[in-house]
Amino acid sequence: MNSWPLLSWLVFTPWVGALLVFVLRSRLPENLARALVLLLSLSTIALGACATAHFDPAVTGMQLIEKHAWISALNVNYHLGLDGLSLVLILLTGIISPVALYGTLRHVRCPAIYGALFLVLQGSALGVFVALDFFPWFVFWELSLIPAFFLMKLWGGPGASRAAYQFVIYTIGGSAFMLLGFAALYAAAGTFDFVELAALARDGTLAAKLGGPGAFWPQAVFLGVLLGLAVKVPLFPFHTWLPPAYAEAPTGASMFLTGVMSKMGVYGFLRILWPIFPAPLQAAATPLLWLALGGVVLGAFAALKQTDLKRMVAYSSINHLSYCLLALFAVAAAGSTNPAASAAALSGTVLQLFNHGLSAAALFYCVGILEQRSGGKRGLADFGGVRSAAPLFAGLCGIAMFSSIGLPGLNGFVGEFLIFRGVFGLAPWAASVATLGLLATALFLLTFWQRVFHGPAAGAGVNFRDLDRGELLTLLPLITLMFLLGLVPQLLAGLINPLVTTWAATLP
C-alpha cells in the first residue's frame, strides 16, 4: 500500500478533475457538469477516509510519506507527508468543499467554470496541508489565490473587484516576505525541507548558520515568514482585507475561504513557523500574544457593530481564529513551564480549526440563504420574524450560531474550552481578557438571532420560504457533525492527542 501515492492522488484528483471539467465545459450539459464537479470534490473525503484508515495516531512523525528528488539545483524534493494535524484539516476540506459546492452549484451561472475553479482551490488547499518542502508548499499556497480571486471577482457582489484585488495583493505582499525569508533559510542551510529545517532548528545549528551581519538577522528572517502567515490567518492588525473579501465573495467561496483557507495560515504557524523558529517565536511571543488578544476582543466587538450579516460573520471568523493563535503564542511564551496546560491549549487549537470550519461555513450558508431569498439583502434590519415562516431554517441556523458561541454539547465548546483551560494555566491575564471576546460573540450572535428570526415578520422576512430539500441536505451534514463532535470529541481528538502531547513535551 505504501507504494500507492495516496497523498498525490488526494491533491491532484481535484486539479485533474478541474482541467477535465474546464475542457469539457461547453460539451457537458449543465446538470452533468454539476454532478461531475461534485463527484470530483467528494474524492477528497473518500481518499481522506482511506488515509485515516492507514493512519496510526500513535506515531507522531510524518506518515504516508512520498519523497522524490525534483529540482536538484535547488535541492528541492517533492515531499508529501501527513500527521494528525494535516489529517484533521484534510478531513475538514473533504467535508466543506462538497457541501459548499452542493449548496451553491444549483444557483450559480456557468457551473462548469465555477466548479473547475473551486476544484483548483480545493486541490491547492490540500496541497498546502500535505507538502513538506517549501517549494511545492509555496506552489500550492500561492496558486490557491488565483481561483479564489476569480471566484470572488466573477461571481461576487458589487464591490467584489476591489475586494478581490485587495485580498490577493495583501496575501502576495505577505508571501513576498515569506519567500525572502525562505531564500535566506536556503542560503544558510541549503534545504527547503520543513522536516530538515525543523531538525536543524532543534539542535540550534540553524540560528548559528543564519547569523548574518548582526544578531537581528535570524529575527528578521523570522519576521518575514511571520508576516506571510499573519496576513493569511489573519492576525490583527493585518486583517483588513478579510471582511470585504468574505462579504463580497459568493456564498460557496465564502464558505470555503472561512472554512478551509483561513486554516492554511494557522497551519503554517504550527507546521512552519513554530518548528523552524522556536527561539525567535518564544522571544516575540508576548507582543504577538497581545496582537492575538486584539484579534479576539476587537474582532468580536467589531462584529457587534456590523449591520451587514456577512461582515458580522466575517469578523467573527477573525475572532475565532485569533483564539488559535492566542493558544499557540501562550504556549510559545510559557515554554516548558506547564506541559499539561500547553497540551490542552494545543489540542484546543487543532479542534478549534475544525470546529470553526464547520460552524462558520454553516453560518455563511445561512446568510447566503437570507441573501438569496431577499434578492441580495443581508442587513441586520432587513429581516424580521423569519422563524415563524421558516422554522426549520431558523432551527438549523440557531444550532450553527450556538455552535459558534461555544454552547456545551455542540462542537464549538470543546475547542474553546481546551484553549481557555490551557491559556489560563499559561497566561491567566490573557485568558481573562479573552473572555471579553466570548461575551461579545454571544452578544452579536444573539442580536443576529433576535433581529432576524424573532418578532413579527417584517421586511424580507415576510413569507420567507423555508429550506428546500437541497438546502436541508447541505446543512444537515454540518449540523450532524456539530452534535457528533460536541458529544464525542474523541473522534477527532484521538487523531491528534499523541502528536500534541509530543509537541508539549518537547517545548524548550
Place this chain on the structure above:
Amino acid sequence: MNALPCTIYVAFTGAFLALVAGARSAQAARVVALLTALTLWGLTLYAASGFVPAAGLQDLVNLPWIPQLGINYHLAADGISLTLMVLTGLAATTGVLFSWNIEERTGEFFALYLSLIGGVCGVFLSADVFVLFVFYEIAIVPKYFLIAKWGSTNREYGAMKLVLYSFAGSALVLAGMLWAYAASGGQGFGLAQLAMAAADFTRTQQLGMFALVFTGFAVLAGMFPFHTWAPTGHVAAPTGASMLLAGVVMKLGAYGCLRVAMPLFPVGFEFFQPVIAWLAITGILYAGFVALVQEDFKFVIGYSSVSHMGFVLLGLAAANATAVSGAVLQMFSHGVIAGLLFAVVGRMVYERTHTRHLMDLKAMPLHRLIPFAAVVFVLAGLASMGLPGFSGFPAELTILIGTWQTKPLWALAAAGGVLVAAAFTLRAIQVSFFGRTGPDVCTEAPHPLPPITWPEKAGALLLLGATIYLGLCPDTLLDWIRPALHSPVFQALLSGGPS
C-alpha cells in the same frame, strides 16, 4: 554543438529567401520565414540534445579573418550561450507565428526580421569581441526599419529613440574595447586573449574600461536610468518585433555584460558592483511603479520588461554562482513571458479592438469576446508575477537566494519588487480583460470579435508550455548554466556560496 553556427547562416539565407518569396506572394514569405525559424530552433535543440555541460567555452569555429589586427572569426558556446540560443529559436518561431497577419510588404518584413535573428545568434556565439560587435551592429539596423515601417503608435519617434540609444550603447562598448585592445598591445580581440591581457591593466584602466563597456551593454539590457528606449520602442514596434526586442534583444545587453564586461575587467566590476546593484533595484521598483499607473496596455508590459530585467542585472551584480545562474534563467524566462504578454496585447487584443487604452478595454467584456486570449493572458500574468509553477519563480527565487548570500539588504529591497509586479500585473488583468464582469462568463458576447487564428494559438501554446515546463523543471536549463560558471574566467569573478 557544431550545429549552432549553422543557425547564423540559416537565418541570413532565410532572410534572402523570404525577400525573394515575398516578391511572389505574402503567404510564401510567411511559410519561408516559419520554416527558417523552425529550422533554426530545431538546430538549437539538436545542439542541446548533444550538449555535454562543461566549464568554459567550447570552440565551434575559429578562422583567421583579419590577421593583421589579430581578428579571428571565432565562435564558441557554453551552457549560457546555448540557453539563450534555444530562447532565440523559440522567440523567432513564435514571433513569426504572431506576425502571420502582416500583409504589407511581407517579404521585406520577414527578411529584416530574420536578419535581426541572425545578428542575435551571432552575438550569442561570438568568442571574439570584434565579431561580437559586428553581429551586434547587424542586429541594430533591422530593428529600425521593422519599427519605422510596420510599427504603430509614434513609430518614427520610437524607432529613432531605440536606434540612437542602441548606437550610443555600442559606441561606448566600442570605445572601451578599443581602449582595451590598445592597452593590451594590439594582440587581438579574442575573449580569452583579452582576459589574459586585462590582468596587467592598471586599476584606473580597468575602472574606465569596465564603465564604458558595461554601460554600453547595460543600455541595451534596459538598466535604469538608460531604460527609456525600451518601453517606447516596444510599444511602437509591430508585435513580432516587440516579442523579439523584449524577448531576445534586451538579453543581448545582459549577455554582453556577463560575457564581456564582467570577466574581462573584474577589478572594475568589483568597484562598481554596489552601484549596479542599486541601479538594478531602482529599476525593478521604479519601472514597477510606473507600470502600475500606465494607461496604455502595451506600456504596462514595456515597463514590466524593464522591471524584470532589473532582476537579471541584480543577479549579475550579486556575483555568485547561484545568483548568476538565476540571472541567466531569468533571461530565458523573461524572454518567454514578455513574448507571450506582447503577443496577447499587441496581436490578440490590439489587432481586434484597435485600442490599447485600458479605459476603453475596460468597457468591453473582453473575457467573453476572446476567452482564449483571456486565459493566455491570465496565465502569462501569473508567470510574470513570479508565481510558483511558472518559470519566473525559480529564476527570481534563485536570484534572491544568491543575492541574500552577497548582501541581504539588496535581496530585501528587491523582494519589494515581487509585490509591485503582482500589483501591476493584477491591475492589468483586472482592467483589461475583466473590466466588465458578471457571472455570465460562459455565454457568448453579442458582437464577437474575429476568432483567434491557428498561428496565434500555436504560438501561445508553445510559449505557455515553455514557461510552465521551466517552472516545474528548471533543472533542464540550470544543468547547462551552472557548469558554465565553473570556468576559470567565471570562478575568478564569482565569489563563494554553495554552487
